[in-house]
Amino acid sequence: MQYWMMKSEPDEVSIDDVMSAKGKTVPWFGVRNYQARNFMRDAMKVGDGVLFYHSSCPEPGIAGIAEVASGPYPDATQFDPESHYYDAKATQEQPRWISVDVKGVRKTRLLSLAEMRTLPQLEDMVVLKKGSRLSITPVTPAQWKHVMALLKGD
Numbered sequence: 001m002q003y004w005m006m007k008s009e010p011d012e013v014s015i016d017d018v019m020s021a022k023g024k025t026v027p028w029f030g031v032r033n034y035q036a037r038n039f040m041r042d043a044m045k046v047g048d049g050v051l052f053y054h055s056s057c058p059e060p061g062i063a064g065i066a067e068v069a070s071g072p073y074p075d076a077t078q079f080d081p082e083s084h085y086y087d088a089k090a091t092q093e094q095p096r097w098i099s100v101d102v103k104g105v106r107k108t109r110l111l112s113l114a115e116m117r118t119l120p121q122l123e124d125m126v127v128l129k130k131g132s133r134l135s136i137t138p139v140t141p142a143q144w145k146h147v148m149a150l151l152k153g154d
Helices: 015-020 034-043 113-117 141-151
Strands: 003-008 025-028 049-054 061-068 098-112 136-139
Touching (some): 003 061, 015 025, 015 061, 015 098, 098 141
Antiparallel strands (some): 025 098, 061 098
16 A cells, blocks of 8 residues: 545645545546656555645645545546646547546544644655645655544544
8 A cells, every 4th residue: 555645726626525525536637747647647556545735725734634546547637628737739549647536534634734844754755845846746654654643533
């Protein structure tokens, strides 16, 4: 089993949106970075743990726990000319972008980015590295365990 941090802008898809979705499951769409795409395509497996992170908001941080709920499949938004995520170079025969489904496990208290920065156990977390902007990053088992301990009972 692997662990991931997946960032979403809450006005696009929030942890509340996930928890209120049918089956508490939503497609993870709109990833337009090759490294993040490759994580979804090549490394993520059904059942992997996800730290659901709210980004580009007044107080960014981990807002919930989720899990990968599907294997990779073509992101439909790449084919939609009306979508912000449209990619004219993508075709049905050769899609460029990938989605996976994510299932909400539980909403937690917000473990803010500011709080995360104070925790020595998380100092090597990719999201805390200067210049890190990837929307999907690996989380080590030790980091996962520490976050789970912090959010136990929330």
